[in-house]
Every structure is written in structure tokens, then in C-alpha cells.
Amino acid sequence: MKNQTILPYEHVLVLGLAKSGTAAAKVLLEHGIAVRVNDGKTAGNEQSINELQALGAEVITGSHPVSVLEDVTTIVKNPGIPYEHPLIQEAKNRQVPIITEIELAGQLAKGPIIGITGSNGKTTTTSLTGEMLIQSNLSVKIAGNIGTAAVEVANNADSEERLLLELSSFQLLGVQSFRPKISALLNIYEAHLDYHKTVDNYVQAKSNIFKNQTAEDMLVYNADDSTILRMVKDARARLVPFSVRKWFSDGACLHEQAIYFQGERIVDVDDIALVGEHNLANILAAISIAKSCGATDEAIKYVLKTFTGVRHRLQFVANIQGRSFYNDSKATNVLATQKALRAFSQPVILLAGGLDRGNGFQALKKDLTHVKKMVLFGETAKKIQSIANELKIESTIVDTMDEAVKLAYNVSSKGDVVLLSPACASWDQYRTFEERGDMFIQAVHKLA
Structure with missing residues (x-):
């Protein structure tokens, strides 16, 4: 059992199993915290249920009785469960704090966190950034919306390893103290309005990626996106722009069919393997992050000449x-x-x-x-x-x-x-x- 003072919780309700809920429950139990798990379904979750019960969790499935809130001091909510859910509404009435496992990951991470969000291009940008860091022999663990649950990776990573996270608006909505060393805003487009209800709510969720950053941190942002330009006016982090339309000497940009970072020519567009004009913006964001982490030009060029895309994305x-x-x-x-x-x-x-x-x-x-x-x-x-x-x-x-x-x-x-x-x-x-x-x-x- 790990030092239970690392996480400031007493009795946690993990609402929703799936990948992130199961990972969060296991990590909380490992840190000596009392855990109750509640999921509306039983079928398909048998293995997770058995594992969590063996580790000491109380597991209630098949419905969401109000009684699961009894004695609970915090809720870790599956990102896909809407805040209009009756159990969540009752928890709000009782003033029980509601977070997602991203918040836990931020509390557990020993090394710097890099968070990437946007309506589109998150997976490609995260994968590109990860490859650039790996090819530069820099330690990095990739997690979040891209694959492995962030809390699981953060729990096992050491202080020398960067935690590179692809973050959805669903995950970011539960942020309280989460603070990346480097955050990136790729683009904002009307999406997930069935969940967020309004564009303003969606934008606010996305802006949570930088809300706790300070002048010691960095925010990479798309200077071609008018919504993002409005969002970053409130940011306290050091701003690093990227653009496919304008020249920026303090950021990344496309100029005369070549990619530049802080005035330095990095690679010709004709040498880039990844198809699609939209990917040039993703590449600019990835270069901005990777260079700020110490990636080499040679590694970046190699990745851009060989990376043809991620699974299910073109x-x-x-x-x-x-x-x-x-x-x-x-x-x-x-x-x-x-x-x-x-x-x-x-x-x-x-x-x-x-x-x-x-x-x-x-x-x-x-x-x-x-x-x-x-x-x-x-x-x-x-x-x-x-x-x-x-x-x-x-x-x-x-x-x-x-x-x-x-x-x-x-x-x-x-x-x-x-x-x-x-x-x-x-x-x-x-x-x-x-x-x-x-x-x-x-x-x-x-x-x-």
C-alpha cells in the first residue's frame, strides 16, 4: 500500500466503471482510500467487478440508488456521464465535490504534465509530440483520451518522465487543481452540444486546461482560431502561438512552404509524410511543445518525414x-x-x-x-x-x-x-x- 496522504480523500464514490473508472478505483484502493463503485450496468463488467471486490471495493451495479452517496466525501465521475444525471444532481445538492480521474492524475504525477485539447486533431498532435520526444531520447508516457487511463500512468510514472495527455472536454470539466506545465489549444468547433448544452459551456470546459497555470507554465495556442484568441486573454501562462497564416517569431508558423519555430526553419512542407492541410496546424502545435521540451531538430524532421498518421485518423x-x-x-x-x-x-x-x-x-x-x-x-x-x-x-x-x-x-x-x-x-x-x-x-x- 502506498502513502495514503498523497491523495486528500477519505471515502470516494467512483461513478461508472469502464476504463477510467476501473483504473481510478484501483489507484485509490492502492493508496488506502475507501472506495465504493457504482455502475448502471452489470453485464460486460464482471471481470472489473471481481477484481475491485478482491481489492476491497464496495461495488453496486445495475442501478444508481441514492444510497450510494451515503458517507461519500468525493465523487470520481466517468467523463461520459452527464452532469444532469439524477445522482450527480443529488450529489451537488449535498455539496459533494465531483471530479474526473484527470484530477487524480494531476495530483499523482511526479514529473511535468503536457496537456493537449481541441475539437479535432488531439490524437494526431499527441502522437506526433510523443514521437518527437521519444526520438529525442526524452522520457515520456502517453495517456488520457488516447488510450491508457491517465491516473494509471501517473501513478506509475517517475519524476523524470513527462506525462503527455490527450484531454477531452468531458475530462476537463471535472478539473479543480489540475495544472499542466505545458498546455495546448488546437481549435474550437461546436461539438458535443448534446452533453454541454451550449457553446459557452463547451468553451469553458476546454479553457479548464489552462485555468490553474501560472507564468511559470506555457500555453501553446492556435492564433488562427478566433474563439481561442478570446479564450487565452484570460490565461496567466506564457503564450506560444502557432499559425498557418501569419508569421510569428516567438512561435511556430508556416512560411514560404516551410515550417518555422521561433524564426528557425525546421522542415520543408514537401518533406512531410502526413497528408492533409489541416495536419499542418497539428504539426506546428507538436513542434512548439516538443522544442520547448528539448526535442532535437533531427528527431523532429525524422518524425515528420516518416509519420503517416494514427489509427482511425486518415x-x-x-x-x-x-x-x-x-x-x-x-x-x-x-x-x-x-x-x-x-x-x-x-x-x-x-x-x-x-x-x-x-x-x-x-x-x-x-x-x-x-x-x-x-x-x-x-x-x-x-x-x-x-x-x-x-x-x-x-x-x-x-x-x-x-x-x-x-x-x-x-x-x-x-x-x-x-x-x-x-x-x-x-x-x-x-x-x-x-x-x-x-x-x-x-x-x-x-x-x-
């Missing part, structure tokens, strides 16, 4: 009879799909659709000029089809990913791109966007 899958298949399942909103479409000049067969969150798809219209066919699925299929009909783009609605891939191949020609970029979350048909992307990859390999 991931090249295969070339079959001259058709190039790309998996962009992580495109869970319209802006991400717009950026994916702008990455290609070839004719595109677009596979799209998914969970209906009530938003429209009119913004897609201007980026569909080189889409020759749309294959649609999920709850939003008919909504997106109405856009296709307006633009006189042929479209077909299918039920499965296998059908979508086969149809896309049959209507494509040599030189075309077959792009899965759904513009929607996956939860109407799949558990995660990763599962959706994996189904696409499997279907493409079957075709091959």
Missing part, C-alpha cells in the same frame, strides 16, 4: 486495383470530415453516417465538390442523403460496413479514394469509433 488501409482506402473513423463531427475531404484532390467515394445528435450537415456542402458517390449508414443516413440530393450526388443507404465497402468499391474507378469519414459518433451501431474503424479495415481486407 489512416491509409490499402490500395486495391488502383483505389486507395482511408480509415477516418475518428471523424466524429462535421469539421473533422471537412478536413479529411480537403486532404484529397482525387474523386472520393465518401462513407458517412452514425449517431444522430440533432445537428445538421449543411456545413459539409462546400467540401463535397469532388465527392462522386456517398454510401450512408446509421441514424443520420437520411439527413446526410438530403444534402447529397441537393448537390445531385448519387447516394445509397446501407445497413452494414461490409455492404458499404463492397458498394464503394463497385462504384469507384482507378485513381479514386474510398474514404470512411462519418461526421458522426459511432454509438448507434458500434461501441466505439475504434470498433467502427476496425470493421472498415476488416471489410477492406476481405475485399483485397
Whole structure:
């Protein structure tokens, strides 16, 4: 058992199992803190339940009785559970503090924390930054929204290791004292309004990444994003801008088809392997962070010349009879799909659709000029089809990913791109966007 004074909690309710809840409960137990776990489901959680009970946790599943709040001094909430949940509302009434496991990670981390957030590009930027640090022989652990729960990694990392975290608005909403040494704001786009309700709430959640930073810390920000420019006016951290439009001698920028950092030419755009104009902004952010951590120019150039993308984010899958298949399942909103479409000049067969969150798809219209066919699925299929009909783009609605891939191949020609970029979350048909992307990859390999 570790020193229980590290974490200032007595009796914690972990609300929601899943990956982050299970990790948080295990770490809390390891530090000698009394833990009660509550999850609305039982099926699918049996292994986690058995493990936590064996470690001494009280586990209550199948419903959310108010009695789980008895004697609780803090709640660690799964990021996906909305604050309108009746149990959370009752906890607020009782003035029980509510955090997410990111707050625990911040309290446990011994080394510097790097936090990256934005509406799009978080995974790519985090992966690029991590690779640049690793190639520079700098110690780093990557966690958060990108994979392993942050609390688990923070608990096991030493003081020499940087904790590089991809952070969602859901996670940041539970921040109280969390303070990264370096934070990064990539972009802000209307997203997750079914959860946050208003754009202002969403922006406030994102701004929590820097709310506890001081002049000793650094905030890397997108100087081309008007919302972010307004947000950082309140920041106390040292500001480091990046821009694909303007020259900045104190930040990173695109100038004459080359990438610069603090006036130093780093690499020519033609040497960068990662496709898509939108990725230039992600690259500028990654370079700003990596250089500030001591990464070498040689390591940065090597990564940019060899890094072709992360799984499910404009991931090249295969070339079959001259058709190039790309998996962009992580495109869970319209802006991400717009950026994916702008990455290609070839004719595109677009596979799209998914969970209906009530938003429209009119913004897609201007980026569909080189889409020759749309294959649609999920709850939003008919909504997106109405856009296709307006633009006189042929479209077909299918039920499965296998059908979508086969149809896309049959209507494509040599030189075309077959792009899965759904513009929607996956939860109407799949558990995660990763599962959706994996189904696409499997279907493409079957075709091959």
C-alpha cells in the first residue's frame, strides 16, 4: 500500500466503471482510500467487478440508488456521464465535490504534465509530440483520451518522465487543481452540444486546461482560431502561438512552404509524410511543445518525414486495383470530415453516417465538390442523403460496413479514394469509433 496522504480523500464514490473508472478505483484502493463503485450496468463488467471486490471495493451495479452517496466525501465521475444525471444532481445538492480521474492524475504525477485539447486533431498532435520526444531520447508516457487511463500512468510514472495527455472536454470539466506545465489549444468547433448544452459551456470546459497555470507554465495556442484568441486573454501562462497564416517569431508558423519555430526553419512542407492541410496546424502545435521540451531538430524532421498518421485518423488501409482506402473513423463531427475531404484532390467515394445528435450537415456542402458517390449508414443516413440530393450526388443507404465497402468499391474507378469519414459518433451501431474503424479495415481486407 502506498502513502495514503498523497491523495486528500477519505471515502470516494467512483461513478461508472469502464476504463477510467476501473483504473481510478484501483489507484485509490492502492493508496488506502475507501472506495465504493457504482455502475448502471452489470453485464460486460464482471471481470472489473471481481477484481475491485478482491481489492476491497464496495461495488453496486445495475442501478444508481441514492444510497450510494451515503458517507461519500468525493465523487470520481466517468467523463461520459452527464452532469444532469439524477445522482450527480443529488450529489451537488449535498455539496459533494465531483471530479474526473484527470484530477487524480494531476495530483499523482511526479514529473511535468503536457496537456493537449481541441475539437479535432488531439490524437494526431499527441502522437506526433510523443514521437518527437521519444526520438529525442526524452522520457515520456502517453495517456488520457488516447488510450491508457491517465491516473494509471501517473501513478506509475517517475519524476523524470513527462506525462503527455490527450484531454477531452468531458475530462476537463471535472478539473479543480489540475495544472499542466505545458498546455495546448488546437481549435474550437461546436461539438458535443448534446452533453454541454451550449457553446459557452463547451468553451469553458476546454479553457479548464489552462485555468490553474501560472507564468511559470506555457500555453501553446492556435492564433488562427478566433474563439481561442478570446479564450487565452484570460490565461496567466506564457503564450506560444502557432499559425498557418501569419508569421510569428516567438512561435511556430508556416512560411514560404516551410515550417518555422521561433524564426528557425525546421522542415520543408514537401518533406512531410502526413497528408492533409489541416495536419499542418497539428504539426506546428507538436513542434512548439516538443522544442520547448528539448526535442532535437533531427528527431523532429525524422518524425515528420516518416509519420503517416494514427489509427482511425486518415489512416491509409490499402490500395486495391488502383483505389486507395482511408480509415477516418475518428471523424466524429462535421469539421473533422471537412478536413479529411480537403486532404484529397482525387474523386472520393465518401462513407458517412452514425449517431444522430440533432445537428445538421449543411456545413459539409462546400467540401463535397469532388465527392462522386456517398454510401450512408446509421441514424443520420437520411439527413446526410438530403444534402447529397441537393448537390445531385448519387447516394445509397446501407445497413452494414461490409455492404458499404463492397458498394464503394463497385462504384469507384482507378485513381479514386474510398474514404470512411462519418461526421458522426459511432454509438448507434458500434461501441466505439475504434470498433467502427476496425470493421472498415476488416471489410477492406476481405475485399483485397
